[in-house]
Amino acid sequence: MGRSIHHPVGLIHNSPSNTFNGYTLFNTNGGNHATMIDNLGRVVHRWNYDGGIIYSYLLENGNLLARTKPPEDVDIVKGLGGSSSSLIEMDWDSEIVWEYKDPMLHHDYTRLPNGNTGALLFKELDEDISRQVKGGHPREDDPKTILGDVIREIGTGGETVNEWEIYSELDFDEDVICPLEHRREWTHANSLNLMPNGDFLVSFRNISTVGIISRETGEFVWKWGPGNVFHQHHPTVLENGNILIFDNGSHSQGMDRSRVIEVNPVTNEIEWEYTETPALAFYSFHISSAERLDNGNTLICEGAFGRIFEVTKNGRVVWEYINPFYAPDLRSGDPTNMVFRAHRYSPEHPSLEGRDLNPDIYKNINRLYGGGEIGDS
Secondary structure, eight states: OOOOOOOOOEEEEEEETTOOSSSSEOOOOOOOOEEOOOOOEEEEEEEEOOOOOOOOEOOOSSSSEEOOOOOOSOOGGTTTTTTHHHHHHHEESEEEEEEOOOOEEEEEEEEOSSSOEEEEEEEOOOOHHHHOOOBBBBTOOOOOOOOOEEEEEETSSOOOOEEEEEOOOGOTTTTTBBBSSOSSSOOEEEEEEEEETTOOOEEEETTEEEEEOOOOOOEEEEEEEEEBBBBBBEEEEEEEOOOOEEOOOOTTTSSSOEEEEEEEEETEEEEEEOOOSSSGOOOOOOOEEEEEESSSOOEEEEEOOOOOOOOEETTEEEEEOOOOOOOTTTTTEEEEOOOOOEEEOOOTGGTTOOOOOOOOGGGGHHHHHHHOOOOOO
């Protein structure tokens, strides 16, 4: 499924009495800015960085924690999705207050309660381990060594405090690469979040698996996914203990379609699901996200098409926005409005306290894309 280049962009739909009031933060995949809009689709703030802001979220102090564009001269990660050269923390005025550089950084990161930063990094596996990894689509130019994933805890001074080698806890017979994927990577971790007890909640695209990893032992305490989800993204834990997941549905056993699901990690049962009718009307081959809002609605990012929308528990779309800001794609160079992930913040969120969110500051942008009152329907 694709969208016409003539499809409207900006605010498409807004049902104010049913939406969660707040500000939505997103980035164009390949762009140099992070954009925050209000529920009328008006830009209220922007952060800019010439090295690229590919994904970002707000810290409670109001700073932006972001990852940048990929390195240009590191062959082992060249062309791999999610690759980044650094993590940066920027203040409200786009000044860098902290930076961590490593060409093996990719996809996701999280600021830990102790002030350190957890991050996903690639790690080159030795030839013996690489040979034992099963699956994938073999090619003549496959490397003798493939990449695994590690979680690294980075101190405020850039030092490595701890590291968890995810690949060492995997099973060669169970954790098999999708047969339609290449063999440059084993798992392709694409999400890193925290459980309430500090354990890591991680998603592995290439093996269609979501897992909880003990921060204390590095072992899996929950592992689920193959045959139930396909190349999923962005698992997050809900207040009821369930796990919310964007199931991309790519390379699935049937019609490619996406959905958002809520899984009970105790029973492994799906307790809530969002799909569209027809099912293939909602589909993002890669990237994308879903987060539960405080009013019980769910904010969904259908990343491949730059579509961000909010749905109620019964599946009604009450807010919809198409990213109007294009940038050269990181791999193909083609113009794209793809969005890796989106977040919504309430006006009372600590990060927004005392901030100037006047859309008039960005009136030139908003004159072109700035939405307006679209009432209930």
